[in-house]
Amino acid sequence: MKNKLFEKYFVFTPYFWLVLFFFIPLAIIFKISISVSEWGMPPYQEIILFNDGFKINTTFENYVYIFTDYYYIGSFINSLILALISTFFCLLIGFPLAFYIATSKIRLRNILLVLVIIPFWSSFLLRVYAWKIILQNNGLLNSMLINLGITSEPFQLLYNQYAVIMGIVYTYLPLMILPLYGYLNKFDLNLIEASKDLGLNRFKTFFKVILPLSVPGIVAGSLLVFIPVVGEFIIPEMLGGSDRLYYGKILWEEFFVNRNWPGASALAFSGIIILVLPIVIFQILYSRWSQKNEI
Amino acid sequence: MDKNFLVIENISKSFGENKVLENINLNISRSEFFGLLGSSGSGKTTLLRILGGFEKPDTGRVILDGVDITNLEPFDRPLNYMFQSYALFPHLNVFNNLAFGIKENFSNKEIETKVKDIAALLSIENLLNRRIKQLSGGEQQRIALGRCLIKQPKLLLLDEPLAALDKKLRSKTQLELTTLQKKLKITFVFVTHDQEEAMSLSDRMAIMKNGLILECSSPEKIYENPKSLYTANFIGIANIIEIYKKDENFYSDDLDINFKLNKELKNTKTNILLRPEKIKIQSSNNSNINSFNSFYGDILEKSYLGSFTRYEIKINNKIISVLDQNFNSNSNYNFPIGGKVVCSWEKESIKILED
Numbered sequence: 001m002k003n004k005l006f007e008k009y010f011v012f013t014p015y016f017w018l019v020l021f022f023f024i025p026l027a028i029i030f031k032i033s034i035s036v037s038e039w040g041m042p043p044y045q046e047i048i049l050f051n052d053g054f055k056i057n058t059t060f061e062n063y064v065y066i067f068t069d070y071y072y073i074g075s076f077i078n079s080l081i082l083a084l085i086s087t088f089f090c091l092l093i094g095f096p097l098a099f100y101i102a103t104s105k106i107r108l109r110n111i112l113l114v115l116v117i118i119p120f121w122s123s124f125l126l127r128v129y130a131w132k133i134i135l136q137n138n139g140l141l142n143s144m145l146i147n148l149g150i151t152s153e154p155f156q157l158l159y160n161q162y163a164v165i166m167g168i169v170y171t172y173l174p175l176m177i178l179p180l181y182g183y184l185n186k187f188d189l190n191l192i193e194a195s196k197d198l199g200l201n202r203f204k205t206f207f208k209v210i211l212p213l214s215v216p217g218i219v220a221g222s223l224l225v226f227i228p229v230v231g232e233f234i235i236p237e238m239l240g241g242s243d244r245l246y247y248g249k250i251l252w253e254e255f256f257v258n259r260n261w262p263g264a265s266a267l268a269f270s271g272i273i274i275l276v277l278p279i280v281i282f283q284i285l286y287s288r289w290s291q292k293n294e295i
Numbered sequence: 296m297d298k299n300f301l302v303i304e305n306i307s308k309s310f311g312e313n314k315v316l317e318n319i320n321l322n323i324s325r326s327e328f329f330g331l332l333g334s335s336g337s338g339k340t341t342l343l344r345i346l347g348g349f350e351k352p353d354t355g356r357v358i359l360d361g362v363d364i365t366n367l368e369p370f371d372r373p374l375n376y377m378f379q380s381y382a383l384f385p386h387l388n389v390f391n392n393l394a395f396g397i398k399e400n401f402s403n404k405e406i407e408t409k410v411k412d413i414a415a416l417l418s419i420e421n422l423l424n425r426r427i428k429q430l431s432g433g434e435q436q437r438i439a440l441g442r443c444l445i446k447q448p449k450l451l452l453l454d455e456p457l458a459a460l461d462k463k464l465r466s467k468t469q470l471e472l473t474t475l476q477k478k479l480k481i482t483f484v485f486v487t488h489d490q491e492e493a494m495s496l497s498d499r500m501a502i503m504k505n506g507l508i509l510e511c512s513s514p515e516k517i518y519e520n521p522k523s524l525y526t527a528n529f530i531g532i533a534n535i536i537e538i539y540k541k542d543e544n545f546y547s548d549d550l551d552i553n554f555k556l557n558k559e560l561k562n563t564k565t566n567i568l569l570r571p572e573k574i575k576i577q578s579s580n581n582s583n584i585n586s587f588n589s590f591y592g593d594i595l596e597k598s599y600l601g602s603f604t605r606y607e608i609k610i611n612n613k614i615i616s617v618l619d620q621n622f623n624s625n626s627n628y629n630f631p632i633g634g635k636v637v638c639s640w641e642k643e644s645i646k647i648l649e650d
Contacts, residue, residue, distance in 0.1 A: 190382035193349055196369040197376045198396030198442065208395075212386045 026272065033265035034058040044262050062266035072250060072267060076274070079247035082161070082236075083229040086168040087176075090225045091218065093169065094176035098217075099210075101177070102184035113181070116174050124171065128238050131167050132158060135239070159241035167235040172228070176221040183217025219286060223279065230275055247271060299358075300325035300482060301346075301450060306355035308341055315341045317506045319355070323499075326480040328473065332493040333503035334529075339486045342503075343452050346484065347376040360449055374450035375443035379458060381435045383427045383442070390423040392438055396446045413441045416475075433464050444479070453485035457492055469495050490530050494518065502526050519570075522649045527568045532605075534571060534615050535648070539564040544587060549613040553587040557642045566648045572618040573644035576606065579635040589639035594632050604629055608638060 035044035036059050049055040066072040101112045134140045135157040142154035195205040233248030255264035301323040308316040316338045323329045331339040344350045348369035356365045393410045414420045417437045457465045476483050487493050493500050494514040501511040521527040538545040540563045545554040592608035606617045
């Protein structure tokens, strides 16, 4: 009887997980976002007051504020563009790598996979900091270029959006390669040969056979890179300059510098909704499409 | 008939240390149905892949219809390859799988006509809108065939074309494949490990072993008159007996009987082949044995195969297989296990193996 009950409710484990670690925190953030801010600890008022009778003490001012000030919207758009560009480059570099790994002999394949995973064994902060050392004006790359006589003045490689994109692509590349590899691993190489045999050259074979059949892997890898990059704070902070503001940075400042918890919460909540809603819709449409096409 | 339609010249191929093909030479005629038969590791699939352009040979040339195609990419070769797994595109329906190779060169209307024609030829008109996953093995085989034939190739290469089908479907498809090939007059070269398949499909076939071609001839000649011990054992059931010259005749120690041959022997000692259906089996009550080419034996085992009964007959320590045709409707005609019988054969049925 007990076992049966366990079996019956076991299927709800992922939902339980989702509620506990996603919906409840989200609800707390939402609650804070509609509270009135105050100088104190915590720096907001309760939303239900009982001191002189029952009173609901909420405000949507924060939402009005962030959606009317371009400072917030602009930084969010910057982050979306950054995420799009980074995902594109991760895909551009990751796809050939994943394909090569998936089609190489088993011994080489295992070595290559370990090489992809190895960076995860060192601290993320340390790796980003290492890039700072490589790219700075008296850093490794610039001194090499000067010594080789390619340039006399050091290039400004650090503190711009290109350094940020590079850092993100470097850091998130394994997150693109691994799901892609997992999918391409199952790819029937005979299909490529069949396509060539039927008269399509390498280029056409790629677009008519390899690419359409890799869509699930590409979607999985891209979402895994895109979503966290939108909220990325550390890499733009360390490698980026003051030329561009990103969503993660605004959130940090609102929360820790301005101590405006309700404002920061409104920002976080809006960000999640704006990001998650289209992705959920996309996933539903995509799963319908892939079911129809049986990929 | 163009005897040198496909010329395979001195082809060798190694993968690292492993020599897969050694100096292969073959001439295949136009419109021939040619089989490459061998066990796994014989190099037959590598040879087919070299013809398809998926592997480059270390040495040698492939000449198709007078053109050296050795260094051409698969997509530049006027031939098609049917994969053992069929390699149908799962993201396309049957129509688009069939049209895959002709999409570039023809208008939509022409493509439609061509697909309809090929579908009619293979009787798959009702499948055109299906997805690949909704097809049975036999249907997939037809689509794979149609996808190649729609390109009107000069040469069609087939890798184990029937291996993925169940037994009943296989014999039906065998017949269809030969009929189709004779009708279209396209040269077919196929690879198989199944000797029955090779025999029933091929006009000529090559027996491969360890990267070498042992024999190349028609199935009849290879079955009736194999040159080597390996071929004799590989094709059909074989009784192999070692004989040596003794006085005027030949003698076998194993059977303790004399043999008379219809031709002279170069060596004093040799292996001979006696096919099981060439041996006549009679009850020991109403027949006597001759002084040569016959023996008394005990039936050790028998298996009823419908049109034939196979007997394993023990003489001394040797077991001889005999196939006896069941032309008598009376089942009592069969000999019982443990019974004594007389086996005999014509001297013409004895085939001398060269090595």
